[in-house]
Amino acid sequence: MGDKMKAVVKKDPAFGAELVEMEVPEVGPEQVLIRVKSTSICGTDYHIYIWNEWARKNINLPQIMGHEVAGEVVRVGERVKKVKVGDYVSSETHIPCGMCYQCLTGNQHICKSMKILGVHTDGVFADYALLEEVDVWPNDPLIPPAYASVQEPLGNAIDTIRAGDVSGKNILITGAGPVGLLAVGVARIFGATKIIVSEPNGYRREIAKEMGADLIVNPLKEDLEYIVKNLTSGKGVDFVAEMSGNQSALKQGLKLLTPGGRMALLGIPDQEVTLNLTGDVIFKGIKLIGITGREMFRTWYIAGRLIKEKRLDLDPVITHHFSLEDFARGMELMKSGDCGKIVLYP
Ligand SMILES: [Zn+2]
Ligand SMILES: [Zn+2]
Known part of the structure; x- marks a missing residue:
């Protein structure tokens, strides 16, 4: 050229x-x-x-x-x-x-x-x-460029929430970075009942509220375990979307899952993580699901529809x-x- x-x-x-x-x-x-x-x-x-x-x-x-x-x-x-x-x-x-x-x-x-x-x-x-x-x-020509560009991380959020089959369930999202925030909106649309978000950054906690979270917790200042137990009548949540890569969030999330629950892991820990597999995973019958990228191209169809039909507000x-x-x-x-x-x- x-x-x-x-x-x-x-x-x-x-x-x-x-x-x-x-x-x-x-x-x-x-x-x-x-x-x-x-x-x-x-x-x-x-x-x-x-x-x-x-x-x-x-x-x-x-x-x-x-x-x-x-x-x-x-x-x-x-x-x-x-x-x-x-x-x-x-x-x-x-x-x-x-x-x-x-x-x-x-x-x-x-x-x-x-x-x-x-x-x-x-x-x-x-x-x-x-x-x-x-x-x-x-x-679709109706989708503004900023939204079109964000479809890729939105696909990550869709893949994560799909892994939880969240309809009618109480869920916990640990980490409200951009993909965690998108996941809040997706979980709302996909029919989650209660969406609890755990995020230390105040700016991001505010956005989580706008995206439809029911309860937003600062895990550094509040007792997440007590709050989740209280909100779920002691049962724990059905699904955790771990979006932070933070070890203590991951471990806490596992503890807060109800037996038979699922956890999807999108956040990337920067080192090896030691888990209490016996107590927190095996005997509780927990399913751990790794998420990388997005299902091609199912998540793109879903993202495009949600944006075009204005079901999900990305603003x-x-x-x-x-x-x-x-x-x-x-x-x-x-x-x-x-x-x-x-x-x-x-
Ligand atoms: Zn990306
Ligand atoms: Zn190949």
């Missing part, structure tokens, strides 16, 4: 990232080039930005950051059939091989040779971005709108925790 674009690039193995001018990339035969309309910051991007231990082990530099996106198709590879120039799209971020046991048995999101957009490949914090045809998701969760140049401001907010989803516009 020969044109130039701006991109947020992680260049050096250290804290931070740079806004760089570079060539617009060429499309491969099964790729799609989009002009980015909006992109949003994920916890993964923050970890790459601050260059934590996980990032050091997994990221090859230099690399364009970002993976949550909405944009317009401006060029398609010669073999692409799914979309055409001018289409309004988002993208799944798990890039499956399409050939392994998992891919061929309906589990593309846990493909054995998985690559992830913006983790193993150049991402979308840029004027233009390359997407794989297999991941491109045509959006309380989308707390900041910045220009792409201000990405560092967004990362600062991520550090403080006083934010929900931050959307960036090139």
Whole structure:
């Protein structure tokens, strides 16, 4: 193409990232080039930005950051059939091989040779971005770009809440970061009876209320165990969505589950966790379910419908709108925790 674009690039193995001018990339035969309309910051991007231990082990530099996106198709590879120039799209971020046991048995999101957009490949914090045809998701034109970009983490929330089969149940969500907050809204729509949220950050507790939580607890100041027992007549909750990765939240969640209950784990602990498997899992008949990514593409259909039919209000969760140049401001907010989803516009 020969044109130039701006991109947020992680260049050096250290804290931070740079806004760089570079060539617009060429499309491969099964790729799609989009002009980015909006992109949003994920916890993964923050970890790459601050260059934590996980990032050091997994990221090859230099690399364009970002993976949550909405944009317009401006060029398609010669073999692409799914979309055409001018289409309004988002993208799944798990890039499956399409050939392994998992891919061929309906589990593309846990493909054995998985690559992830913006983790193993150049991402979308840029004027233009390359997407794989297999991941491109045509959006309804009525969905605003900010919402379209947030469909990807919304898919995580949908997958987590689906794992709990929450209709008519009392549930506990530990951790109200952006995905936890989206999970509150999804659980409300999916018919959970009582939704209890445990979250230390006051800013996020306020949003949890707007998203439909019945009771919001600060676990550092209040007795979560007492409150849950009280609210469930001593039974405990039927389902816990663990969204924080915090060890004590995970352990407390297990204790608060009623025997026969389920726990879905989306939060990522930063080290090995020791559990009382005998007392808290085995003898209680608890089901533990790991959640990674989103079921492809069931969660995208659900997310698209919920947004288009205005069943789920994303506005309380989308707390900041910045220009792409201000990405560092967004990362600062991520550090403080006083934010929900931050959307960036090139
Ligand atoms: Zn994400
Ligand atoms: Zn595969």
